[in-house]
Amino acid sequence: MSEDIPIWRIKYLPRNLDQICGREKIKNSLKKIIVQSNFPHLLFIGSEGIGKTTLANLFSKEFLGKEYDANFKMVYANVPLSEEERSQARKEAYVSKSKVGSIAGRRITTPAFIQVKIKPFVQLKALGDTPFKILVVKNFEALGNNQQGFRRLMEKYGSNCRMILITDKISSIIDPIVSRCQIFLIPRVKFEDFRDLIFNIA
Template identity: 30%
Template sequence: MADNHKVWVEKYRPKKLSEIVGQDNIVERLQTFVEKESLPHLLFAGPPGNGKTTAALCVAKELFGEGWRQNFLELNASDERGIDTVRTRIKDYARTRPVGDVPYKLIYLDESDALTSQAQHALRRTMEMYSETCRFILACNYSSKIIEPIQSRCAVFRFRRLAEEDVAEVLERIADEENLDLKEDGIEAIIYVSEGDMRRAINVLQAASSLKGEIDEDVIYEVSATASPGEVKEMMKLALEGNFEKSRKKLTDLLIDQGLAGDDILQQIHREIFDLDIPEPMKVKLIDRVGEFDFRLVEGANDRIQLEAALAHLARLGNRMRS
């Protein structure tokens, strides 16, 4: 496939550890391991889209050079999560000798927190038995779902969400490479939508680039199926000011005309509460109720009814403020 037709997440994935942004402490420690060719089992934990898979690939490329693919096995544990995978495919690969000068191979288990407890216990023994010929890199969103015996066998690296300036730096570099007219408000909108997830930020930028030549915040919110913060804030302010019917019409526009999901709108309401010009105790009450509405939606309640109830609660709080 031509380079121009690649998914940008892959096209602009860092090739070396030093190119990874926003994880300086982790990069420094990994580079020390690679330089000494002394790699323990590793556990990468953190939210999605912040460099865990990229770091594992960079470690493999810098350790093995051109022959890295022969010494690197990547598995997604959410697809192959049972004990049979550990006993057959992983065990068979771990027991074979590596190709080249490095005395071990790498097995990368993405989403390893999806492994069943039984599979994790089998993996623990495999990690122990074949440590001379194989090293494991486990990546997960929640390290608490990895059993303690595996955690104790690994050097744990906790990846943090990427800072806004790190996301902006990468977006500007891609825009320069692709000759995109990326506006400042477009960058801010991508940062708002992605919430520190670099993979999502780059995917949104690629989608927006195929829609219009000039990429501003309107294009970003359109391609990402996200309401602009201004619209959500206006809906909430209308409710607080006592204009419940206007607020409700705004909600209908978001749900029906723009086709947004109820839980996505509720999450944006949660984010905008902190920027409302209301007393702190009232923000506390709102956050408490938003948590309750979120639980109801997860349990299968009707989106529209729950969101209208949230607006009604805002209207009642507004009436108390004015009285």
């Protein structure tokens, strides 16, 4: 357990959507999606630390059920690749001349982060009975110019994997991606809801 995370925060961390404080409209919308067993790519927008990642994770757990571990992945767009991952990306970017096809002997221009962190997960179909995988990308705006490459993956592998993008800077996300997502504006918890939660804990 990380020493900088208070024990009380771990103890009272919500375990499902119903335990999330307030935000009834958003929770009800996510529950409807779970019942329908289908949804487009999602975009969660809200200020830092407001609970976007918790919402995305708990929604994914309830949607995927027992298939969660095999079909869920979360990546942080603002975390640089390790040297090992960069080396892997360089190797995968070159297509051997011995391969058959028009790209043999050429270099693939897919951004390294997408090539290493995202593509291997989204290009394979879901395991088990779930209709598709779920990929959560936190701090999505940090992809910067690589968002165009990400958009192509959204289009190509959308049937294999739905993506939940998390950001606090929607102005930094390109329109072609925003238009492909159902948008959830995550508000701050109302004082009354927070007060009721504290009373219930006490």
